[in-house]
Amino acid sequence: MxxxxxxxxxxxxxxxxxxxxxxxxxxxxxxxxxxxxxxxxxxxxxxxxxxxxxxxxxxxxxxxxxxxxxxxxxxxxxxxxxxxxxxxxxxxxxxLGGVRRNDALRIVExxxxxxxxxxxxxxxxxxxxxxxxxxxxxxxxxxxxxxxxxxxxxxxxxxxxxxxxxxxxxxxxxxxxxxxxxxxxxxxxxxxxxxxxxxxxxxxxxxxxxxxxxxxxxxxxxGSGNVPIYVDASADIEAAAQLIVSAKNFDHGSPCSAPSVLMLHASIAPQMQQALAHQGAHVCTEQEALQIQNHAFPGGKFNGKVVGRPAHEIAQAAGVQVPIDCQALVCPIANPQAGHVLLKEKLSPILGCVVVPGMDQAIGVARLMLQHSGAGHTSGIHSANAEQAVVWGAALDYYRVVVNGSTVHDSTGANTGLPYTFTIGTGYAGKSSVDCNVGPELLVNWKRVAFPLPGGWAGAMASGAASPAASGSLSTLTPELQATVLRIVQEELEHLR
Incomplete structure (x- = not known):
C-alpha cells in the first residue's frame, strides 16, 4: 500500500x-x-x-x-x-468605466x-x-x-x-x-x-x-444562508407549496438561498402540509424526522455528505422509506429552541417545519435561526397582506425578503426587482462589506474632478440638484477629451504597476 x-x-x-x-x-x-x-x-x-x-x-x-x-x-x-x-x-x-460628467454638481467622473x-x-x-x-x-x-x-x-x-x-x-x-x-x-x-x-x-x-x-x-x-419562510393564514396555499418545494429541490437544495425552515400558521398547517406532499415532498413523522436529523447532524455536527444529494438518497441512508422521485424531506420541529440542529443551514433537500400561532412566534423562530447563520441573507413570506410582509422584513436581519415567490430565484431578480447575481452580499449583519447583490459596478472605482459650485454641496442638496442622477442624465464628454483623460488614467495605472 x-x-x-x-x-x-x-x-x-x-x-x-x-x-x-x-x-x-x-x-x-x-x-x-x-x-x-x-x-x-x-x-x-x-x-x-x-x-x-x-x-x-x-x-x-x-x-x-x-x-x-x-x-x-x-x-x-x-x-x-x-x-x-x-x-x-x-x-x-x-x-463600467470611461469618463462622464454630472452637470448639476459640476463633477467629472x-x-x-x-x-x-x-x-x-x-x-x-x-x-x-x-x-x-x-x-x-x-x-x-x-x-x-x-x-x-x-x-x-x-x-x-x-x-x-x-x-x-x-x-x-x-x-x-x-x-x-x-x-x-x-x-x-x-x-x-x-x-x-x-x-x-x-x-x-x-x-x-x-x-x-x-x-x-x-x-x-x-x-x-x-455570508452563509439559512432561509426562514413564514406561511401566513392568508397565503395561497397551493401556490406557496409549489414555490417552496420547487425552490427546495432546485439543485437538490444546495443554493444558499434555498428554504431552510418553514413556519406555518397553525390555522393552515394541515392544509399546507398536504399541499407540500401533493408537490412531491415527504412530510416526515416525528420518528422519521429524528432519523434524518441524526444522519444529517451526527453528534450534532453537520454531515457534509448530504450537501446537494437527492432526497431519496438521504432518506435511505437515514432508514426512511420515500419514493425515488421525492422532492424534499419536511421534518417537523416540535420544540424549536436555541441550538436545535434543524434550525441550521442544511444545503440539501431537508426542510425544517415549525407550526406557530402567529407571526410573532415565527419571528422568534427565525431569530433562533439567526444565532446559527443567515444574517443579512434571505428570507421569505407567503401572505396576501402587504403590510404583514413589510413587518416581517423589518423585524428580522435579512436583507432580501421575497414575498410570495421563490427565495432561490427571486432573491436574484427572476421575478423581483432585485439585481441578478451569483454572489449575495450580507452587509453588516452578516459581517460583509456590502449588503447588495454583487455586480461588476463594485469592481470599478470613480475618480471625481470637482469644479467650483456656487453654494457648494449643501446648496445643491437644498435645491435637489445633488439627488442621485440616473446614468442617462450624466452627460458624456467630447470624444477628444474622453480620449485625453483615458490616456492619462492609463499612464497612471501603468506607473502604479
Whole structure:
C-alpha cells in the first residue's frame, strides 16, 4: 500500500505557494493591458467569450455534478446558461468605466478598474461562479485569478482554460484569467494577502470569507444562508407549496438561498402540509424526522455528505422509506429552541417545519435561526397582506425578503426587482462589506474632478440638484477629451504597476 511521504506534502505546499506568486505576477501584466481597453471594447469581449462558452453549459454541468457529487445536472445547466446569457447583457446600460460628467454638481467622473481580482469559487456552483466572475472582470477591465474549491478542481481548471482561450481569440491578453491548480489553504491565503492583489471576490464557506476580510486587502465577501419562510393564514396555499418545494429541490437544495425552515400558521398547517406532499415532498413523522436529523447532524455536527444529494438518497441512508422521485424531506420541529440542529443551514433537500400561532412566534423562530447563520441573507413570506410582509422584513436581519415567490430565484431578480447575481452580499449583519447583490459596478472605482459650485454641496442638496442622477442624465464628454483623460488614467495605472 502506497503512502504519501512528508517530503511530498512539503513539496506540494511549496509548489502551490510558488504558483500563487507566479499567477499574480502574470495577472498584473494582463491587468496593465486590460486597463488600456475602452469600456465598449471590454463589453464586446465579454459578450464574445460568453457566447463561446454557452454551448458548453451542459458539458460542464455534467462534469461538476460527477466530480463534486453536489446538485442536479439540469439545474447546473440552467445556472451555466444564465451566467453566459444574462451576465454580459444585464449591465449594457450601466457605466463600467470611461469618463462622464454630472452637470448639476459640476463633477467629472473617471472610471478606474481595480486591477487584479482574486476570486474564490464555491463547491455548490463552481462553474457558474467562475463564468460570472470572469465576465464581470472582463466587463470592468480587470484580471482575475481563481482559487477553486478542491472538490471541483478538475472542471474548474478546464473551464478556466477554455475561457482564457476564448478571451485571447476575442483579442484579450494572455493571463487575463488564471486558476490556482494547487488550491491549498496556504496558497489561497498567499493569493489573498499579496500586495499585488487589489480586491478579493470571496464566495464560499464562512472560514474562507473571514480569511479574505483578514487578508489586509479589500474584500467583497458574502455570508452563509439559512432561509426562514413564514406561511401566513392568508397565503395561497397551493401556490406557496409549489414555490417552496420547487425552490427546495432546485439543485437538490444546495443554493444558499434555498428554504431552510418553514413556519406555518397553525390555522393552515394541515392544509399546507398536504399541499407540500401533493408537490412531491415527504412530510416526515416525528420518528422519521429524528432519523434524518441524526444522519444529517451526527453528534450534532453537520454531515457534509448530504450537501446537494437527492432526497431519496438521504432518506435511505437515514432508514426512511420515500419514493425515488421525492422532492424534499419536511421534518417537523416540535420544540424549536436555541441550538436545535434543524434550525441550521442544511444545503440539501431537508426542510425544517415549525407550526406557530402567529407571526410573532415565527419571528422568534427565525431569530433562533439567526444565532446559527443567515444574517443579512434571505428570507421569505407567503401572505396576501402587504403590510404583514413589510413587518416581517423589518423585524428580522435579512436583507432580501421575497414575498410570495421563490427565495432561490427571486432573491436574484427572476421575478423581483432585485439585481441578478451569483454572489449575495450580507452587509453588516452578516459581517460583509456590502449588503447588495454583487455586480461588476463594485469592481470599478470613480475618480471625481470637482469644479467650483456656487453654494457648494449643501446648496445643491437644498435645491435637489445633488439627488442621485440616473446614468442617462450624466452627460458624456467630447470624444477628444474622453480620449485625453483615458490616456492619462492609463499612464497612471501603468506607473502604479
Amino acid at each position: 502506497s503512502s504519501i511521504r512528508p517530503v511530498d506534502l512539503a513539496d506540494h505546499d511549496l509548489a502551490a505557494l510558488q504558483e500563487a506568486r507566479d499567477l499574480l505576477g502574470q495577472a498584473r501584466q494582463a491587468a496593465a493591458t486590460l486597463a488600456l481597453w475602452t469600456p465598449e471594447e471590454a463589453k464586446r469581449v465579454a459578450k464574445e467569450v460568453a457566447a463561446a462558452l454557452l454551448p458548453r453549459a451542459e458539458f460542464y454541468a455534467e462534469w461538476a455534478v460527477r466530480e463534486s457529487r453536489i446538485g442536479k445536472v439540469v439545474d447546473k445547466i440552467a445556472k451555466n446558461q444564465i451566467a453566459c446569457t444574462l451576465t454580459p447583457s444585464a449591465w449594457d446600460n450601466v457605466a 473617471i472610471g478606474r478598474p481595480a486591477g487584479v481580482v482574486v476570486g474564490l469559487s464555491n463547491s455548490t456552483s463552481p462553474v457558474a461562479t467562475i463564468l460570472f466572475k470572469t465576465l464581470m472582470c472582463l466587463m470592468t477591465r480587470n484580471a482575475l485569478v481563481i482559487s477553486p474549491h478542491p472538490v471541483a478542481l478538475g472542471c474548474c481548471t478546464v473551464v478556466t482554460q477554455e475561457l482564457q482561450a476564448a478571451i485571447e481569440k476575442a483579442g484579450g491578453p494572455a493571463h487575463a484569467l488564471q486558476i490556482l491548480t494547487r488550491p491549498t489553504v496556504e496558497a489561497t491565503g498567499a493569493l489573498m494577502r499579496d500586495a499585488r492583489t487589489d480586491v478579493i471576490l470571496a464566495t464560499g464557506g464562512t472560514p474562507m470569507v473571514r480569511a479574505a476580510y483578514g487578508s489586509g486587502n479589500p474584500a467583497i465577501g458574502v
